[in-house]
Amino acid sequence: MRLPAGREPAPTLRTGAGLDILPLLISAFALAALLLGGFVVVAPNRLLSGTPLSLWHAAGPGGAATMLAILGAIALLAVCPAFRFQRVLIGLAAGALMVLALALAGMAASEQAAAAGRLTRVSLGAGFWTLFLAGLLLLADCAEREPRRAGKALPLLATLIGLAALLTSGRLAQLSLAREYAVRQQAYWDELVRHLELTGAGLALALVAGGAIGLMAYRRPRRAGPVFAVLNIVQTIPSLALFALLIGPITLLTGLLPGLRQLGISGIGPTPAILALGLYGLLPVARGVHAGLSAVPNTVVEAALGMGMTRRQIVHNTLIPLALPTLLQTLRLTLVQLIGLAVLAALIGAGGLGAFIFQGLGQTAADLVLLGALSAIALALLADTALRGLTLFLVRRPAQ
């Protein structure tokens, strides 16, 4: 049993009861990062490296005090005896931590730009990232452990709205990341849409072909072994090689059949990228469909047959509803994986968010790299969260 990228379904663990240590640990860690690391980094221009500025200097006593108050509140909530809204409150505080950290960094950037001129670049420092990541971890932890759906959704939505409001308010405009975005606004949205198109097309391919293979493996168990062995080999090939490997054959094919070229198919560009993404998605989808259907007890199918259900009714009313948690989990893991892999599409001329990453790496422009990489991470996290939400909405008991 081997899923790609180690994405085995979470095993059930024998966990003992104990003090809720994570929020404490994280707020202590964030506090240390605050006191030691640079909150923002001020550089004289885009390519030179800068000097770190601590939170105290960057945000002033007021900002630092508010931040400490939130960290203290999280630690206090964590050591409290359990009460009804404990998780929701910790989640909300974690969200506030993230939004406040970003707002303070934006304010510091505006001040520095006003004081030192247009060329100055203020980028986010290690202290900021530690705080932001700590908030993200806490938020994920609370969403996972809170039993009620509304309690899971509230902190997440509040944080998302807060971050979105901050991003659109223009208060961050002087951060180097925002300035990197401002000079290529149109290109950014084009590449983002391209990234989504590539991922979507690859996913569709994987769902159709992988679904068919999974169904076939379920119906004819004897063929399942060899089929999965072949798909396993595809999964073993390094992603970069798979992307590049497809260029040659497709170029050859378009050379032999010029009609294909008129359809917009060529060896460089989206065609090999989509094909590679689809191939990478085959195994997780096929295995997920196979595992989901196989997990439905035979007795249930027999009972449905005994009740006189037709084949179609059995599939629609018995197999699919019972396999739904696993199927949705498969969809989530595959989508997240393909979003990450689509970054490589830029290397074979297909565009996507990877274009900024590789452009930035080539120019040693860290902020451009950051723009592409953070967007890809945010996209993956959003897709993961949205599909987890959908799963909670559609099924009572998500797959374990």
Place this chain on the structure above:
Amino acid sequence: MRRAAARRAAGLAAGRLARRPVVWVGAVFLGLTFGMGTLAPYLGFLFPAGTRLVYTRASFPELVASHALLTGAASLIAIAIGLAAALFATRPTGRPYAATLDRLGALAQTFPPVAVLALAVPSLGYGALPTAFALVLYGVLPVLGAGMAGLSSVPAAVLEAADGTGFSPAGRLWRIELPLAAPILLAGIRTSVTIGIGTATIGSTVGALTLGSPIIDGLSGDNPAFVLQGTVLVALFAVTVDLAIGEAQRALPQRAR
């Protein structure tokens, strides 16, 4: 007569060995690694005229050695960290943290490897270092997951029986738990190493010298010959290593019994 039987058994074993895919895939891989330099000049018919056919930045054995060294070292570190964390999370003192570690791993896996690789560059510079960082980070997760799953899959009755027979905690771990967890653990290590080889390939985008280097150089320099040479070798490398660990997995149950 007994000697004849032994010889026949040895011959059968050798025959069976020769039929294992790992042997011939590995042979093709090694042959191409050392033969690519000789073979390359004759591949001109595959590519547009005027394509440079011989990769000159480093020889293919050098690239393979560098790739293997990077992946191997990072995988060893990742396995050590992952196993240590899994052991900690399944001991009485660490058990309260198991769920947290598990969630942390799930969150980390959402992050695209290329993005993490690129994010490591500003602080670690270009070259092998950021690649090794990303390799270790992504290598730990499958080992940790598989280690926790494997160690907690040992039935409680077995553990009680071991305690009742007078095993010390260390002896129980070494002689009962680890052997029983080994199949799942090895599957995790297999995934970890496979991911490592793939991530190391991407590492050449940040300047690490691996089998990805001819691919990247070929893509940016519009040279399909380099791309083909790199992809074929790295694919064969990954499949060979995967099959080799698969053989170890197959050999394991007999030893564990």
